[in-house]
Amino acid sequence: MTAATQAAAHARRPGPVLVGMKTFQIVVLGAGYTGLMAALGAARRTRRLGGRVTLVNPSSRFTERLRMHQIASGQRLADRPIPHLIAGSGIEFVEGRAERLDPARRTISVVAADGAEREIGYDVAVIALGSVADTVTVPGADAHAFTLDSPHTAARLAERLAAEPGGTVAVVGAGLTGVEAAGEIAERHPGGEVVLLGREEPGPMMSAPAREYLGRALERLGVRVRAGVAVARVRPDGVELAGGEVVPAAAVLWTTGFSARPLAREAGLAVDEKGRVVVDDTLRSVSHPDIYAVGDSAAIRQAWGTIHGTCQSGIPTGAYRRRRHRPPPARPPGEAVPLRLLPPAGLAGPPRRGHPVHPPRRLAEAVLPEGPGGRALQGAGDQQPAALLPHGAAGHAALRGLRPQPRPRASSVNGGR
Template identity: 55%
Template sequence: MNSTEPHHIVVLGAGYTGMLATERLAYRTRRLNVRITLVNPSDRFTERLRMHQIAAGQSLADHRISDLLDGTGVDFHRAAATAIDPAAHRVTLDDGVVLTYDTLVYALGSATDTSRVPGAADHAWTLNDPRRARHFSHRLTELARSRGAVTVVGGGLTGIEAATEIAESHPELTVTLVASAEPGSMMGARARAHLNRALDRLGVVRRVGVQVTKVLPAGVRLADGEVVPSDLTLWTAGVRVPALAAESGLATDAQGSVRTDPTLRSVSHRDVYAIGDAAAVEMGWGRIHGTCQSGLPTATYVADVVTRRLRNKKVTPFRFGYFHQPVSLGRRDAVIQFTHADDSPRRWYLAGRAAVLYKESVSSSPVPVFALSKKVNVSVTLSKGGRATKRTA
């Protein structure tokens, strides 16, 4: 770095990956002529992985982004990005401010997709926003008095955790989990058997192998025409990424995720990096799917790569392999399926109280990691996956 002007790094998004990348960048570049700006529409950090707990009526700590950044020297700008001009290195914000950047870190994440099924956007709830999740919890409390019915659509990890959390917190309710595939289908047989025993114990009704074709004000309609009555419907099926990257001319895949090279840099614009759910990242075994387990390593990697390039040092490709599938089954039970690098199940799994303790140790609040990242380089990668992660092209 020879310029007297500071190298300006702009990070879009203050979720798990955006916050961690920002904290690590601030630490790694503290002796360089660098200025960092973090942009986010909310001034509070949202723990997306624990949103189902809020929906079930539990309280989580409130973290202001400015407090999390205290002592880092990072400028926080509360706004939403509305346009990126990658040729001019400009980001336009919804408050009228235009930021120029030398390096852009795109960390806008994903949200539950309610656009594909009629009525989902109008009549179903999601776990995209903590305020809505809290409102949902109040509705649950009211509904429990009349012993009503709640339907959770989606048999992935979010749907399973939400259904079990609600059923445990409100045993008066009838909780139905509707899924196109068997819940826990990505797990091995023994872990899946424990999962089903937990669902039975909590009284969660399952409708498996069915498609929801419409969400109604008081139910969901299935492909065969049957209507499952539902006083409250929670939608957890499918995700979407913001359209901003595609609309701004960055190279994206069919879902709108930023296509990246082996160093997580945009294949079309060398000064843009993408991390977390917003990035299309390929390993030798295939594409990484959006989880905190894979997202946090992309954040630390990009912070390190940007710093190394500013120092004119060699960089090596990003490598990542999955290690486990941790699933909460309420507050007193859990199941952990250990996996190969490509997320396929190994023989080993953990269940019950031991799994609860394990999951809490690996999936608890990331705030302590953020704080530690101000002082040291924290490792958040459980596995680099060995040979399976190497790209063949």
């Protein structure tokens, strides 16, 4: 294409929409799976309809949250710079932590790593900050337990495991994160002992065949499972169970419970007990209509219950939100199409086929790498319960082999979570 042709093509593109003599500004807070999905989709729409998209994230590196257990076991992940993932999209990337949100002024204060602070204005804000482990409810968890909240916290556990290779690791929480972490650590550190502690059997939200498989796999990996126990306190030398028994451990990994990051609550938005933004069926804040939330940052209620924080549900919310980001149309809009997701397959009952989500190519390369565990997010909702499970390396063996169950009649899916 010649320079003249390029100039002509650029001239035919619609310019930015001006709202009160300024460009319509969409700001997405958080560049995880859902934030990237929302920002990339919004950018494509603004290229046609006008406007500008800004993506704010504390790190310029894309964090593969589903792979934090691999870092914790001592593995290194590929470096995936966010600027590379959004190259050519027209998105402005701002590296910094969203410190304050002022809904009255429609501004966000962002603090960079060097302490410099800047203020970004918005017409529409999207909160996609994810969640962190709840280390507040149980005494001692915040001081003595490791978490998988970030690459930094996961790397701290890896350092401890390297320093005490023969020590015992107590993994608290028998959900999918705890199961996968226990399996990965046991596989990578066969000289130590891994104890998985939970109120229920591993994978309590899964079907009976899946739970049986997990039990056999964990036994094969040497993971000692203690179900039906509650942790009352985390100590420097292990955990204390309700009733007073102490389980000695060189390291404690906390994977049970979660809470949303506090930005929304501190800004005065309506939030639920976990700090998630209470949204309507178009993911718009019920208290502040110019703010939206996706993924773990949103309390998304469906007819069958509140969406659980997994990529299976989170990525579709980002994909949905990207279709709603647009500057105000010239004429009054019609009623927005509400978000509707099927119950989590393999959780509320036998699996059910949902709507696949196919991320953009560069994002897909980041979140859907090849590996023994398969592509966890490819065709979300199509392969259950495997689609619920993050990809991994050796320790993912505890979760391999799960196969889709027969597709049920609609009435069989609508049971309790």
